[in-house]
Amino acid sequence: TVIRAAILIQNWYRLTMARLEMRRRYSLSIFQSIEYADEQDQLQLSNFFTFMLDHCTHPDSVSHIFTSPSVSQVVDEGLSLTEFEKKIDVPESYCGPRLSFPLTVEDANALLHAFRNEQLLHARYVLQLLSETRRVLKEMPNITHLSTSYSKEITVCGDLHGNLDDLLLIFYKNGLPSEQNRYVFNGDFVDRGQNSMEILIILFAFLLIYPNDLHLNRGNHEDYIMNLRYGFTKEVSKKYKDHGKQILCLLRDVFSWLPLATIIDSKVLILHGGISDTTDLDFLNALERNKLKSLMRPPKSVRDRQDQVKERIPTTRPICYLQILDILWSDPRSQNGCTPNKSRGGGCYFGPDVTAKLFEKYNLKMLIRSHEFKPEGYEISHDGKVITIFSASNYYEEGSNRGAYIKLNPELIPRFVQYRVSKYTRRENLRERVGTIESSALKSLREKIYAHRAELTSAFAQYDLNGTGKISVNDWAAAMESVLQLELPWRMLRSQLAQTNSDGEVDFMSCFYDLKMGQPIKEVQPALVETLCRYRKDLEIIFNVIDKDHSGLISLEEFGQTWKLFASHLGIDMHDESLDKLVLSIDYNKDGHIDFNEFLEAFHVVHRLEKKAN
Template sequence: MEAHKERLDAARSDVHWRIFNDLDMKDEAEMLELAHFLQILLDHAPTSAPVSPPQSADVQKNILGAESDDDVEVDPEEMRSTASTGQQALDLSAIKIAGLTGDTQSEEYETVEYTLPRGPISFDTACRVLEVYRKGGRLSAKGVKKILREHYKMLKEMPNVCEIQVPEKGALNVVGDLHGQILDLLHILDQGGLPSPTNRYIFNGDFVDRGDMGLEICCILMAFQCALGAENVMLNRGNHEEYTICQVYGFQNEVKRKYDDLTFSMFVEVFRYLPIATIVDSQVLVLHGGLFHRNGVTLDDLRRVTRIDYVPKPTDAPLDYNTLEDPQEREMWYLSELNRDALWSDPVQEDIREPNPRGAGVIFGPSVTREFLSNNNLRMVVRSHECVREGFDLPFDDEDLGILATIFSASNYGNSANNGAFMRFTKGKRPPNSLLAGSADAADAPAEPLWYTVTSYSTQEGAGIEDLIKSNQTNLRELVLRKKSELIAAFQEVSSNGEDVSVQQWTEVMTKVTGLMIGWPLLKSHLIPASALKDDGNTVVFAVFLDRFHSLLTQTVGTEEGSSAMMDALYANRQRLEAIFRWFDTDGNGSISQEEFTRGCELINETLPEGEQLRDIDRIRRLIDFDDSDEIDLNEFFEAFRMVDAADGQVDGVIAIASR
C-alpha cells in the first residue's frame, strides 16, 4: 500500500513538473515578445526618444572613468593583497555591520555601506564584498561602480570563447542559473569553497532577474573575477544579461530601487561584453543555452561573432539570411543567429532540430550534439538555462548519455520545489561517485580524462509538491485570464449550442489557445468547478468555467490585504504594464508628465496603421490623471486599466470596452 502511494505521488509530481516547465517556457516566450516590442520602439524611435538604449555619455564617462576620489585608503597590514595565491589572509569576522545580528535586519540597514579600498580589487576586497552581503549590508554606490569599471576593462580584452584549465591538484566548479537568489550562491561557495587558483569557477549566466538580489550576485562574481583573473573565475553571458530582457523581468527595477538608473545602465554596458562560452581543458564546452540552427558550426565561427551587438529578437531580421546576395550581410546574420542560439537553445530527447517555443534559438537532439562535438574535437557540452528537478540532468539516453548536461543552481525556482546543483570537475585519479566527462564509452576516453561530481541541494526548507501544485494553479489561472477573450471565441466556434462543449473539445481548445501541450484532462478537477460540469462530468459549460477565475479574484477586492493579491493575479500582465509605464516615464521620476504621455503616444502612433492610431490623446491623459495633477503615477496607471477592465461588470482581465 505504501509503495503504491509513493508511485502515485511520483506520477503526480511528474505531471506537475511538466506543467511547470511548459508554463515557464510559455512565460519566457511572452516576455521575449514584450522585449521584442520594446526593441521595436528602440529601433524606430528618433535618437531623442525616451526609449533610447543606455548608451549615454554619462554611462561611458562613469564606466571608463578613473577611480573615484571617495574610495578610501586602508592600512596595508589589514588589507594584504593575496590575489596571486587566492589564499584568504583576511579575518572576515572583523567586518561589522551596524544594527545587524545574525540574519536579522534592523531599520539601520539602509544606512550601512561598505566602501571599497583604493587600488585594484584584491582577493581580500572580494571576500569583504561577499561577507558584507552575507551579513545584510550593502556597497556604496561608488563601490558598485568601481567593480563595474574594473570588470568592464577586463571583459573588453577577453574573446568570445575563453579557455580555462582544471588545476592539476584542484577542481573546477560549474554553476548554473542563479536568478538573483543569493542564498544559493552563498551555499555553493560554502560547500565548494571560495574561488582560488586551485578551486576555479565558471558561472554560466542568468545571474539576474526573478530573484531580488541579482545586483549583489553580480558584484560578488565580478569582484572575484577582477581579483583572481579569468584563468580562475569565468562568467559566461546568459539570455537574461541583456537590456530588454532584464528590463521586463525585474533587474532594472531592482537596481534603480537600490541605486539609480545610471548604475543599471552601467550593468547593461558590462553585460554586452560577457563572453559567449568557455572551453574546459579542450574537452568540454560550457555555454548558457545550447547548440545551433544548422550543422557545420565551428568554434571559430563563435569567435567571429560581434557579441556586443547581440539582441534577442532583431526587428529587421530577414526571413532566411541564406537568400541574401551580399556575402558580408549573409555572414553577419549567420553569426548573430549563432549568438542567439548559444543563449536560448534547449536540448530534447527527440532527434530533431526545430525553432524553440521560447521564441529564440532552437530545440535540438543528440545527433545535432554529436555532430557539433565531432566537428570541434570536443567531448561534452554543459549548459544551463532550463530549470531541472534535481538541478542536474543528462537529457540523452543510451550511447548518447553523457555528451550533454544541464546544470541549474537556483533552488525552488518559481516555487517549483526543484533542487539546485553545481558540478565539480577534476582530473587524474577518479573520485568516488564521479562521472566521465563525455561519452561513457571506454574506447572513446581521452588520455587525460576529466571527471565530475554533482552536488545537489535546496536552500528553501520545506518546499515540496504542494508548493509546486499551488504555483501551477496560480500560473494557469493567470494564463486563462490573459487568454479569456480568445478562449470564449474558440469555445463558441466548436460549441453546437453556444453554451457548452465536451471535455474533449475543452481539451483541444485549451491546448490550441494556450499553446500548452499538457494533460488538460488530469487538471479538470483543479480548473473546472462542479457547477460548470454536466452530463456526469462529460460536458463543460464554458461561461461558468471562465467565470470561476474572475470570481476568485473579486473575492479579494475591497480589502487592503486582498488588493495586492488581486493586482498580482488580475494583471498577469503586471510586468508588461510596468514596463510600458517605465517607457513613458522618460526621466525615471516615477510619474508620467503631460509631455511624456503625449510624446509616448505619438511614438506609438508612428508604428501603427492610420486606422489603429490613438486619438484624442489629451482626453485619454485627463481620464487617467484622477487627481488632476497633470502627472500620472503608477497607481493611477494601474487603476485606469482596472476600471476599463471592470467596465463590463466583471473583473476578468478582458478590456470589454476597447472596441466601443
C-alpha cells in the same frame, strides 16, 4: 492477516506517492510552460520596439534605449578609481564594507559577511568594482580556454537568478574560489530573485582577485532589456536610488563584455544555452562581442532577413546576432535535427545529430549548458554528451526543485552535487510541499486563462452548438490548447480549473468564476480591460523605457500614442474614444500625466477566494 495488511499499506503508500509525483510534475510543467510563453512575449517585444521607432512621431522618446546613454549616465572608461572618491562621498554613518583596490580575499570575505546580514555595498564601491570588472573583462577572449592539469577539479555552476542563498550554500559546501578551487559560472546570474546585485558583486570581486581561476559566461538574462521585464532593473533602482542610472548604464557595458563560452582541456564546451546546425566556434571567437548590448533588438541587417531566420535557412555567412542568439537561447531535444525553438520564441531545438556534428568538427567530448529548469538540478541527454546544470533551487516555489553544480576532474568525469536551500520546507511534509507548489502553479495558470477570456469563450462556443454552456472534456481541452498553446495535460487539469455536471460535461464559463479584475474602471470596454490585463508586463517595460527620468509618470499624449502603436502592432482593434475615456479616468489630479505603475496595478487578476481571505 499481517501480510495482507502490509501489502495493503504498501499499495496505498505507492498509490499516494504516485499521485503526489503526478501533481508535482504537472505543477512544474505549468510553471515552465508559462515561463516560456513569457519569454516569447519578451522576444516579440523586440519587434515592437523596431515598429515603435519607425512609427513614433517623437522617436527621441524611445530611441535612447538602443543608442548610447546620455553623457551624465556614462561612466567614462578613463575614469580612475580615485576620481570616484572625489565624486561620491561615503558618509561616516555607513556601516558596510569599505573596499580598497586592488581587492584582496579579506575584501571578498567582508562582502560575504555584509550580504549575509542584508547590508548594501555603497554606490561608490559598486561603481568602482564595476569599472574595474569592465577593464578586466575587456582583456579576455570570447571563448576562454582552461586546463584541469593545473588543479584537481573545476566546478561548473548554472543559473543562479538572484538567489544569493544558493551561491552562499555552494561556497559553504565547495569552498571559496581560489587558485586551487576554480569555478565557471555559466550565466543568468540576475533577474527573478531578490539579490541579483549582491551575486554580481561577489562574483565580480572574486573575478578581480582570481582572474585566472574564476570564469563567467554570459547568459540570456545578462541583457539590459531582459532586465526591464524580469526584475533586475527594478532591484537596482530600488537599492541605489541616487546612482541607479549610472550603475545600470555601466552594467549594460559589463554584460556586453562577458565571455560567450569556456572550453576545458579542448574537450568540454561550456556555454549558456546550446548550439545550432550553424554554430561556428571560430566565428564566435573572432566577433566583437561587446557590440551586441541586447538580443532583444536584432540589428537591422538581421531584421531585413526575418523570413530567413524563421525558416532557419542556412546562410552563406554566419551572422553575429544569430550565432549569439543560438548559444544563449537554444535547448537540446531527443529528436534529430535543428528546428526553431517555438516554446521560447528564440534560438533552436538541437538534436543528437547536431551535437555529434559539432563534436566531430571541433574534437569535443562533452557540452555543459544551463538555461533550463531541472527538478533535480541537472539532466543528462544526447547519450551522455550534453549536460544541463541548473543551480537555483526553489526556482518556481519553495520546495519546487533542487539546485546542483558539477565537479570535473582531470579525466573529465562529471560528479554532481545536489542541494536545496531549506528555510521553510523542512517544517513541511511531502504532501504539504507538493500542495504549496501545485497551488502556486494553478494560480499562475488561472491568471493566464483570465487574460484570454474573450478568445477562450469564443473557442468554447464553437463546440457548444446548442448554446447550453456545456461541452465535452475533450472539446474543452482542445479549446484550451488552441488558445493558450501551453502544451499542458488539460484533461488531467480539468478538475482543478472547471466544473462538470452529472453527465461529465464541462461548464466552460466556470473557468472564470474565481477570477476578476483588481480595480474595475467604469465606462471602459471589457475588451480593452482584458487586453490591458494580458499585456501588463509588456506595457510596464514599454512605459519604463519612455520614462527616461524614472519618475513613474508619463504624459497623456505619450501614453495614448504608445498604446495606439502597440495595439496597431498587435492587430488589436480598439476604438480611440474608449482609450480616451480610460486615460481621462486615471488622470486623477488632472495634471496631464499618468502614474503608470498605479495604472497597471489596476489591471491585474485578483483571485476572489484570496481577496476574501485577506
